[in-house]
Amino acid sequence: xxxxxxxxxxFGIFTDFNGTQIEKFGKYNxxxxxxxxxxxxxxxxxxxxxxxxxxxxxxxxxxxxxxDDGSTITEATLSASQLNIHVFNQRxxxxxxxxxxxxxxxxxxxxxxxxxxxxxxxxxxxxxxKRKSHGDKLIxxxxxxxxxxxxxxxxxxxxxxxxxAIDTSDSYYLNYDRRKLSTFIQxxxxxxxxxxxxxxxxxxxxxxxxxxxDQLPSITFTSSAIEPDYFNKAAGRIRDxxxxxxxxxAIQRLTDNPDIRDWVQTGLKIHEEHDSxxxxxxxxxxxxxxxxxxxxxxNKEFTDFQNRLQSAATWIESQGxxxxxxxxxxxxxxxxxxxxEKLQKExxxxxxxxxxxxxxxxxxxxxxxTNPAMTDIQIFDxxxxxxxxxxxxxxxxxxxxxxxxxxxxxFKAETSKSKVALELHFAAAEVQEFDYAGSEKKCDxxxxxxxxxxxxxxELGQEVGTIEALLSNETVGAKEFNxxxxxxxxxxxxxxxxxxxxxxxxxIRNGMGEHDGNLSEGEKTAIAFVYFITKxxxxxxxxxDTIVVVDDPVSSFDSNHLFHAYSFLRTQCTEAxxxxxxxxxxxxxxxxxxxxxxxxxxxxxxxxxxxxxxxRLDAPPGSPRHSLLVDADxxxxxxxSEYHYIFxxxxxxxxxxxLNRDEAFLAANLARKLIESFFTFKxxxxxxxxxxxxxxxxxxxxxxxxxxxxxxxxxxxxYSHSDVIEINDESAENLVGESHSVIGNIFxxxxxxxxxxxxxxxxxxxxI
Numbered sequence: 001x002x003x004x005x006x007x008x009x010x011f012g013i014f015t016d017f018n019g020t021q022i023e024k025f026g027k028y029n030x031x032x033x034x035x036x037x038x039x040x041x042x043x044x045x046x047x048x049x050x051x052x053x054x055x056x057x058x059x060x061x062x063x064x065x066x067x068d069d070g071s072t073i074t075e076a077t078l079s080a081s082q083l084n085i086h087v088f089n090q091r092x093x094x095x096x097x098x099x100x101x102x103x104x105x106x107x108x109x110x111x112x113x114x115x116x117x118x119x120x121x122x123x124x125x126x127x128x129x130k131r132k133s134h135g136d137k138l139i140x141x142x143x144x145x146x147x148x149x150x151x152x153x154x155x156x157x158x159x160x161x162x163x164x165a166i167d168t169s170d171s172y173y174l175n176y177d178r179r180k181l182s183t184f185i186q187x188x189x190x191x192x193x194x195x196x197x198x199x200x201x202x203x204x205x206x207x208x209x210x211x212x213x214d215q216l217p218s219i220t221f222t223s224s225a226i227e228p229d230y231f232n233k234a235a236g237r238i239r240d241x242x243x244x245x246x247x248x249x250a251i252q253r254l255t256d257n258p259d260i261r262d263w264v265q266t267g268l269k270i271h272e273e274h275d276s277x278x279x280x281x282x283x284x285x286x287x288x289x290x291x292x293x294x295x296x297x298x299n300k301e302f303t304d305f306q307n308r309l310q311s312a313a314t315w316i317e318s319q320g321x322x323x324x325x326x327x328x329x330x331x332x333x334x335x336x337x338x339x340x341e342k343l344q345k346e347x348x349x350x351x352x353x354x355x356x357x358x359x360x361x362x363x364x365x366x367x368x369x370t371n372p373a374m375t376d377i378q379i380f381d382x383x384x385x386x387x388x389x390x391x392x393x394x395x396x397x398x399x400x401x402x403x404x405x406x407x408x409x410x411f412k413a414e415t416s417k418s419k420v421a422l423e424l425h426f427a428a429a430e431v432q433e434f435d436y437a438g439s440e441k442k443c444d445x446x447x448x449x450x451x452x453x454x455x456x457x458x459e460l461g462q463e464v465g466t467i468e469a470l471l472s473n474e475t476v477g478a479k480e481f482n483x484x485x486x487x488x489x490x491x492x493x494x495x496x497x498x499x500x501x502x503x504x505x506x507x508i509r510n511g512m513g514e515h516d517g518n519l520s521e522g523e524k525t526a527i528a529f530v531y532f533i534t535k536x537x538x539x540x541x542x543x544x545d546t547i548v549v550v551d552d553p554v555s556s557f558d559s560n561h562l563f564h565a566y567s568f569l570r571t572q573c574t575e576a577x578x579x580x581x582x583x584x585x586x587x588x589x590x591x592x593x594x595x596x597x598x599x600x601x602x603x604x605x606x607x608x609x610x611x612x613x614x615x616r617l618d619a620p621p622g623s624p625r626h627s628l629l630v631d632a633d634x635x636x637x638x639x640x641s642e643y644h645y646i647f648x649x650x651x652x653x654x655x656x657x658x659l660n661r662d663e664a665f666l667a668a669n670l671a672r673k674l675i676e677s678f679f680t681f682k683x684x685x686x687x688x689x690x691x692x693x694x695x696x697x698x699x700x701x702x703x704x705x706x707x708x709x710x711x712x713x714x715x716x717x718x719y720s721h722s723d724v725i726e727i728n729d730e731s732a733e734n735l736v737g738e739s740h741s742v743i744g745n746i747f748x749x750x751x752x753x754x755x756x757x758x759x760x761x762x763x764x765x766x767x768i
Contacts, residue, residue, distance in 0.1 A: 001025070001027070001067065001068040001547065001577060001578040002025055002065060002066075002067060002068075002083075002547065002578065003024050003025055003066045003067060003068050004019055004020060004024055004025065004065070004066040005017070005019035005045075005063070005064075005065055005629070006018070006019060006020055006063075006064040006065065006066055006072070007019075007062065007063055007064045008045065008061070008062075008063045009061065009062040009063070010058075010060050010061050010062060011041065011044075011045060011058050011061040011062075011063065012038065012041040012044070012057075012058065013037075013038040013041055013619065013625060013626060013627040014038060014041060014042070014045075014626065014627055015624065015626040016626070017626075017627070017628060017629065019629060022615065022629065022630060022631050023613050023615070023631050024613075025578070025580075025613060026578075026610070026611040026612060026613045027577075027578055027579065027611040027612070028578075028579050028581075028596050028599065028611060028612040028613070029578075029579065029580045029581070029612075029613050029614075029615065030581050030583075030589065030592050030593055030596055030612070030613070030614050030615070030632075031580065031581070031582040031583075031615045031616070031617060031629070032583060032584070032586075032589045032614075032615070032616050032617070032632065032636060033582065033583075033584055033616065033617025033618075034584050034617075035584050036619060037617040037618060037619045037627055038617050038619065038627030038629075039551065039552070039582045039583075039584060039617055040089060040090060040551060041627070042582065042617070042629065043087060043089040043091075043549060043551035043582055044058065044089065044091060045063070046085060046087045046547075046549040046580065047087045047089065047091050047092075048078060049065075049073070049078070049081060049083050049085050050083075050085045050086060050087050052078055052079050052080075052081055053078060053079060054075060054078065055091070061075060062074075062075055063075055067083075083547060084541070084545055084546050084547065084577075085546070085547040085548075085549065086532070086535070086536055086546060086547070086548055086549070087549040087551070088528075088529065088532040088548075088549065088550045088551060088553060089549075089551035089552075090551070092528075092532060093528045096528075096531065096535075097527070097528055097531065098118075099519065099524060116467060119467065120464065120467045123460055123463055123464050123467070124464060126460060127457065127460045127461060127464060130453055130456060130457050130460065131457060133453070134450065134453040134454065134457065137446050137447075137449055137450040137453065138450055140446055141443055141446045141447055141450070144439060144442060144443040144446065145443060147439065148436070148439055148440060148443070149178070151430075151434050151436065151439075152178040152181055152182055153178045155181060155427070155430040155431075155434070156176055156177050156178045156180065156181040158426070158430070159176055159181065159423070159426045159427065159430070160173070160174075160175075160176040160177070163176060163419070163422065163423065163426070173419065173423075181427060184423065184427055185427060185431060185436065188424060188427070189437075191424070191428075192424065192427055192428045192431055193428075193431065193432065193437050194428070195432070197424055197425065197428035198425060198428045198429045198432060199421075199425045203425075204422070204425060206335040207335070207418045207421050207422050207425070208418075208422065209333065209334035209335040210333065210334075210335040210407075210414070210415065210418040211415050211418035211419045211422060212334070212415070215408060215411045216331075216332075216333055216404070216408060217408065218404070218405045218408050218409070219327050219331050219332070219401050219404055219405060221326070221327055221397070221398065221401045223322075223324050223394055223397070223398060224322035224324055225322070225390075225391045225394055225395075226321065226322065226354075226387050226390060226391060228387065231354075231358075231381070231382040231387065232381060232382075234319065234361075235361070235379060235380075235381050235382070238312065238316075238361055238364070238365070238379055239379060241308065241309065241312055241365075241368070242364060242365075242368050242375065242377045242379070243375050244305065244375075258370050258371060267280070267281070271286060305372060306369070306372060309365065309368055309369045309372065310369065312365055313362070313365045313366065313369060316358070316361055316362050316365060317362070319358050319361075320351075320354060320355040320358045321350070321351035321352075321354040321355055321390060324347075324394065326340075326343070326344055326347060326397055327340070327397075327401060328340075329341045329344065331404075332400070332404050333404055333407060336400055336403060336404055339400055340397075340400060343393060343396055343397050343400065346393050347390075347393045347394065347397065350386065350389050350390045350393055351390060353383075353386045354382060354386055354387065354390060357380065357382045357383065357386070358382070360379060360380060361379050364377050364378070364379045480534070481496050481530065481531070481534050482495050482496055484530050484533070484534065485526065485527065485530045487568075488526050488529070488530055488564050488565075488568050489522075489523065489526045489564065490564065493509055493510050494507060494508075494509055494523065494527070495507075495508050495511065496508075507519070507527070525553065525554060525565070526564070526565075529553045529565060529568065530568075533568070533572050533573075536548070536572075543572075543573070543575055543576050543577075544575050544576070544577060545577055546576055546577055547576070547577055547578040547579075547580075548573050548576040548578070548579050548580070549579075549580040549582075550569060550573070550579075550580070550581050550582070551582045551583075552582065552583050552584060552585065552588075553565045553568075553569060554583070554585050554588050562585070562587060562588055562591075563591070565588070566588060566591040566592065566595075569581070569592070570595060586639075586641075586642040586645065587642070590639070590641075593614065593637065596612035596614070597612070597637070599611070599612050600612045614631070614632035614636070614637050615629055615630065615631060615632055616629075616630055616631070616632045616633070616636055617629055617630075618630050635648055643674075643677050644761075644764060644765075646670050646673055646674045646677070647674060647761050647764075647765060648764075648765045649666075649670055650667065650670050650671060650674060650743055650746070650747075651747070651762065651765045652765075653667050653739075653740075653743055654740070654743045654744060654747060656740065663739070664739040667739045667743060668715065668716055668739070671712075671715070671716050671742065671743065671746055672690070672716040672717075674746065675690070675693075675694065675697075675712070675716065675746060676690055676693065678697075678750055678753075679693045679694065679696065679697045680693065682697065682753065682754065683696045683697065690713075690716075690717075691713060691717075694709055694712070694713055695709075697709075697749070697753055701749070701752050701753065702752070703748060703749075703752050704745070704748060704749040704752055708745050708749070709749075711742065711745065712742055712745055712746055712749070715738055715739075715742045716742075
């Protein structure tokens with residue numbers, strides 16, 4: 001027996017499941033899970049054990065399963081597994097039953113015979129198709145060849161017009177025709193199919209301009225670049241000058257007032273030149289002591305330093321980015337004009353950046369001249385990448401001039417290159433749009449196929465005859481199947497009947513007519529489930545040695561056979577070595593649960609350990625979605641009905657202060673079912689819709705007003721129907737925000753309508 005799923009990774013919604021913490025599997029195991037929680041995926045895991053190989057869509061899965069003898073099965077040892085296991089799920093139905101065609105229904109109890117019949121029908125279809133296509137292929141080849149010729153003619157005309165617009169003096173393009181295009185396609189077969197051969201509009205315009213027969217003179221351009229260390233050295237000299245000061249015996253007022261200082265210095269020179277003994281301004285005596293004091297302030301060293309500063313200021317006015325006169329865009333060929341204008345703008349901007357930085361040096365020198373005693377004036381190096389960018393742009397201009405001059409020197413060769421590039425562009429655009437290569441290959445393939453088709457027709461005919469002979473005497477013992485089916489569905493109108501002409505079984509209704517494909521979902525489920533149970537007995541298989549896995553043996557669309565499915569499962573599979581039942585139907589779950597629970601009670605009363613266990617599939621919120629197999633909680637094992645379950649679930653949500661989005665959407669669906677069930681029971685007269693039912697429930701209510709009723713109706717009607725739900729952030733946020741409040745309003749309404757019922761349901765919910 002299978003005891004535990006230790007690990008299950010990359011198996012559909014089971015991204016990384018560890019089952020070592022849940023109850024070990026026993027003889028009987030019941031799993032409850034809503035749609036989308038991984039029930040079918042889990043049944044496919046058991047199918048892998050039956051097939052002894054991974055199902056293709058789970059080929060990257062990893063798992064480890066423990067058996068009751070202590071051994072394990074992993075994805076690596078799966079092929080060597082000896083488990084005798086049979087699985088009823090959608091995969092089983094799909095592989096064994098085709099509902100649409102009588103010869104493919106549940107035709108034969110042996111699956112391999114179904115495969116033979118399917119193969120026979122497929123071969124007959126192929127044979128008929130090949131006989132027809134053999135005559136059609138030659139006609140199709142002729143049509144394809146004519147289409148290729150027509151394409152070449154039309155494409156050559158279009159290309160001729162485009163190429164003549166460039167140069168009417170070139171006789172090759174002036175007389176361009178289908179023959180030239182065909183030759184060009186063959187000569188450039190590899191490159192013409194590449195997407196990059198079809199150029200952008202901008203490149204086509206540039207090539208068109210480049211191919212024009214208008215030759216321009218060469219451009220002479222002399223340039224001056226910036227030496228890499230030039231500005232660094234200059235910055236060093238300026239820093240030295242700014243950091244130097246001349247020694248003088250300072251008069252504080254002159255030091256503090258540069259304007260007075262300059263005025264006094266000029267006046268001192270005037271008095272020296274005129275040998276004045278009195279002040280030329282005020283007439284007062286100009287004493288020798290005053291002369292000496294002023295001379296000490298304006299000594300020779302100080303004067304020389306001021307002269308150096310003035311020289312530096314004069315020099316720096318001529319510094320900055322070299323003033324190169326770039327060629328005008330109009331001097332270039334048209335295909336280079338746009339690049340020339342772009343370089344002009346970038347060059348001007350680059351030079352301006354450098355000049356702005358040199359302007360900072362000028363301002364620093366002015367400040368030093370104003371106050372020679374200051375030594376803390378800062379200047380910054382010219383940014384190195386700005387100098388590099390300037391030189392690169394200048395080099396780009398030089399290279400563009402080189403391209404222009406190269407075209408002038410080799411005018412015929414360069415224009416010819418452009419013409420060939422344009423011819424490739426036009427041809428590639430036509431060929432790729434028409435899929436010339438694909439059409440040509442199709443012609444070749446059709447011709448090859450036509451040559452081999454007759455031989456294939458002969459071989460298919462022989463194979464069809466062999467399979468028909470193999471099935472000619474095939475019969476099916478359907479009596480046992482029909483007896484079980486009649487007991488299952490409680491009537492005998494559906495039967496399995498062998499059709500000698502079709503070499504297979506048909507499903508016949510009321511003992512007459514052809515195969516009945518108009519089966520209800522319940523009838524399909526009954527037929528499939530009975531077929532599965534019948535298969536369990538094939539080849540002498542003993543169910544006591546068999547692990548049986550049953551995934552939802554009741555139709556989601558027709559529950560008429562729910563109790564039949566339960567009783568049939570119980571009578572046919574009780575003796576199975578191990579039984580797994582998976583379902584999303586709560587009523588069916590409750591039936592099997594009560595069966596298993598009774599078995600456990602009987603065993604406990606006899607002093608034996610329980611052998612029936614209950615589980616639940618859970619897909620917690622989050623991204624990416626993942627599923628878990630967990631032990632069923634006491635509430636699930638003890639619910640008396642789905643109504644109890646829904647009430648308990650919503651009552652628990654009511655205690656939450658907030659609900660996440662997944663909980664809120666679930667709450668909307670549960671709320672609708674709860675209200676509909678409650679009021680339908682309270683007011684059993686038929687109402688056309690839930691709105692009318694709620695209107696009846698509002699009668700005589702005081703606490704629950706019509707406004708609250710409308711709020712509840714809008715909530716459940718908007719968020720519990722997938723066909724009208726609004727999938728956007730605002731709607732989802734409204735749902736989360738409203739859920740908790742509306743749940744409270746619903747319980748308040750139920751309490752007001754039937755307090756006794758409400759109080760007892762609360763007691764039940766709290767007790768579970």
